[in-house]
Amino acid sequence: MCGIVGYAGFRNVSDFLLEGLHRLEYRGYDSAGIAVLSETGIDVRKRAGRVTELGMLIESQPIPGSVGIGHTRWATHGEPTDVNSHPHFGGSGEVAVVHNGVIENYDSLRKQLQQLGYVFRSQTDTEVAAHLLAHHLNEQIRLEGLGGSGEEGLDTDLCLKAVEATLARLKGTYGLAILFRECPGTLIAARCGSPLVIGIGENESFLASDASPLVGYTKEVVYLSDNEIAVLSQSALRIEHRHTGKVRPSIQTLSQVNSDIELNGFPHYMLKEIYEQPQTVENALRGRLDSEEATAVMGGLNLSAKELRRIDRIVLTACGTSWHAGLVGEYLLEEFARMPTEVEYASELRYRNPPMSDRTLVFAITQSGETADTLAAMRECKRKGHPTLAICNVVGSSIAREADGGIYLHAGPEIGVASTKAFTSQVTVLTLLALYFARMRHMSFPTGQRIIKQLRNMPEMIQKTLECHDKVREVADRYYHFNNYLYLGRLYNFPVALEGALKLKEISYIHAEGYPAAEMKHGPIALVDEQTPSVFIIPRGAIYSKVISNMEEIRARRGPVIAIACEGDLDVARIADEVIYVPEVEEYLQPLVCAIPLQLLSYHIALLRGCNVDRPRNLAKSVTVE
Numbered sequence: 198m199c200g201i202v203g204y205a206g207f208r209n210v211s212d213f214l215l216e217g218l219h220r221l222e223y224r225g226y227d228s229a230g231i232a233v234l235s236e237t238g239i240d241v242r243k244r245a246g247r248v249t250e251l252g253m254l255i256e257s258q259p260i261p262g263s264v265g266i267g268h269t270r271w272a273t274h275g276e277p278t279d280v281n282s283h284p285h286f287g288g289s290g291e292v293a294v295v296h297n298g299v300i301e302n303y304d305s306l307r308k309q310l311q312q313l314g315y316v317f318r319s320q321t322d323t324e325v326a327a328h329l330l331a332h333h334l335n336e337q338i339r340l341e342g343l344g345g346s347g348e349e350g351l352d353t354d355l356c357l358k359a360v361e362a363t364l365a366r367l368k369g370t371y372g373l374a375i376l377f378r379e380c381p382g383t384l385i386a387a388r389c390g391s392p393l394v395i396g397i398g399e400n401e402s403f404l405a406s407d408a409s410p411l412v413g414y415t416k417e418v419v420y421l422s423d424n425e426i427a428v429l430s431q432s433a434l435r436i437e438h439r440h441t442g443k444v445r446p447s448i449q450t451l452s453q454v455n456s457d458i459e460l461n462g463f464p465h466y467m468l469k470e471i472y473e474q475p476q477t478v479e480n481a482l483r484g485r486l487d488s489e490e491a492t493a494v495m496g497g498l499n500l501s502a503k504e505l506r507r508i509d510r511i512v513l514t515a516c517g518t519s520w521h522a523g524l525v526g527e528y529l530l531e532e533f534a535r536m537p538t539e540v541e542y543a544s545e546l547r548y549r550n551p552p553m554s555d556r557t558l559v560f561a562i563t564q565s566g567e568t569a570d571t572l573a574a575m576r577e578c579k580r581k582g583h584p585t586l587a588i589c590n591v592v593g594s595s596i597a598r599e600a601d602g603g604i605y606l607h608a609g610p611e612i613g614v615a616s617t618k619a620f621t622s623q624v625t626v627l628t629l630l631a632l633y634f635a636r637m638r639h640m641s642f643p644t645g646q647r648i649i650k651q652l653r654n655m656p657e658m659i660q661k662t663l664e665c666h667d668k669v670r671e672v673a674d675r676y677y678h679f680n681n682y683l684y685l686g687r688l689y690n691f692p693v694a695l696e697g698a699l700k701l702k703e704i705s706y707i708h709a710e711g712y713p714a715a716e717m718k719h720g721p722i723a724l725v726d727e728q729t730p731s732v733f734i735i736p737r738g739a740i741y742s743k744v745i746s747n748m749e750e751i752r753a754r755r756g757p758v759i760a761i762a763c764e765g766d767l768d769v770a771r772i773a774d775e776v777i778y779v780p781e782v783e784e785y786l787q788p789l790v791c792a793i794p795l796q797l798l799s800y801h802i803a804l805l806r807g808c809n810v811d812r813p814r815n816l817a818k819s820v821t822v823e
């Protein structure tokens with residue numbers, strides 16, 4: 198979703214802003230722009246389309262200067278047009294603003310501002326903030342009796358007061374970066390619900406909506422909290438809380454390195470991230486397996502063993518792929534730890550009010566740590582007094598910081614919009630969690646040891662699974678032209694079926710539905726014909742023969758069948774049109790291997806259909822609006 202970059206220092210700011218916007222492209226966007234503050238005023242270049250096109254515009258019409266802001270927009274209010282792109286000017290150009298989030302009361306504010314004579318050029322909610330800033334700035338100038346700015350420009354405090362007065366009138370969420378024409382060398386940022394991170398350099402300050410634009414420029418970062426306002430300049434950083442005053446910045450170290458956000462020879466981030474999975478699963482396991490105690494080590498839960506033993510129910514809440522990982526988690530926690538577990542869509546949980554006792558533990562599962570619905574659901578659970586933990590990838594993200602504790606995935610940045618490595622890491626962490634809870638309750642020492650041994654083996658099993666790539670490519674070649682797909686699996690592979698269908702939908706725009714294989718008889722079977730392939734996830738297991746029967750039912754109706762099966766399974770080969778083999782692992786670990794051919798299948802089908810696999814239409818990597 199929308200991205201922000203900002204800079205105050207000595208570099209040619211357009212170069213930094215453009216590079217930053219490129220690095221934010223993965224979030225999903227439809228237009229881009231920058232504003233540069235110089236002695237002659239504020240200059241803006243913006244346009245609908247890709248950052249590369251903005252780059253061409255800037256090349257033909259350069260804007261020198263060393264303070265500026267930039268934005269990638271994912272349209273919410275108003276279509277993706279040049280005019281609706283950010284930055285937006287306020288008043289008669291005294292302010293320029295970029296904004297992430299949604300200003301919910303923009304309509305009434307717009308009417309009030311129009312009555313005061315402000316002219317709106319765009320349909321965006323953001324322009325309201327821009328005009329309000331100009332309005333309050335002029336109010337402040339009038340109150341302080343200044344007839345305009347002097348040689349030195351405006352006092353920063355005056356601009357800060359205008360920002361505070363503006364924020365007091367906004368309802369909704371925002372991450373804002375603001376330039377004041379008369380305040381040279383300075384940029385102001387404010388946050389409420391939309392993340393912002395500040396980078397501290399030598400004689401320069403950076404701003405971004407996530408850390409990726411800062412990588413390689415600085416390792417010292419400060420994450421802004423809600424209701425904080427930051428004033429950035431070449432030599433100083435000042436942070437104020439809107440209600441409590443001056444804040445001492447808490448400086449953290451950024452661990453990301455350049456190679457994390459580069460393609461490293463892969464044609465797409467999605468493929469790179471699929472191939473990283475042996476390593477990312479290993480990272481999720483590292484330091485968390487205790488063979489001597491036959492349990493998992495969960496350092497960051499911040500709950501004592503006594504408190505954890507009191508828990509009698511777990512609620513997992515998430516969106517999208519993370520929700521699918523949660524479903525696998527439910528099966529694991531119930532089977533291993535005998536712990537009643539529910540998986541809730543965060544967007545529902547935040548407004549539904551299900552009865553939850555004080556013995557309920559909540560986990561928010563999220564790759565980005567910024568998904569608006571997941572954050573809101575988590576806050577709602579915290580408000581009601583439940584211990585609320587996060588299973589999260591992005592260190593320093595809003596959810597990671599607001600949770601009472603949690604477990605990091607350590608998967609490195611996931612750039613491809615369609616989540617791949619985060620899913621397998623989430624499933625790995627949930628397996629560890631199930632083991633941990635189980636060993637606290639009734640699971641025997643030998644069983645715990647057996648699970649640890651199997652988990653240790655998983656990076657190698659995932660590496661072996663990647664050998665199916667050539668076969669997947671062939672299958673994609675033969676099947677990419679179909680327009681409807683069913684994905685079917687049972688038990689641990691039911692969530693995998695949902696995830697496989699979601700992957701195909703997301704990046705190739707093909708209609709696909711995931712279903713529990715047996716449930717297919719109660720509706721979806723009506724869709725089956727020669728034009729509707731079914732992808733069966735059918736590795737060997739307790740109810741393998743039942744899934745074989747479901748497969749026969751599809752074949753009897755002439756539906757093409759693509760099967761994901763265990764190496765050497767000839768029974769499946771006799772029924773299915775295509776078999777993609779994966780290594781045989783314990784049933785509870787099958788999602789970790791079976792997800793991989795499905796990721797690859799959607800990748801190749803999308804490529805063959807000419808789709809942009811890393812940046813699919815309409816989608817965003819981190820959905821920071823409701």
Ligand code: G6P
Nearest residue numbers: 516517518519563564565568616
């Ligand atoms: C978006 C992304 C999905 C992701 C979902 C939840 O829809 O496109 O890939 O699964 O958000 O994101 P989260 O960061 O909370 O896991």
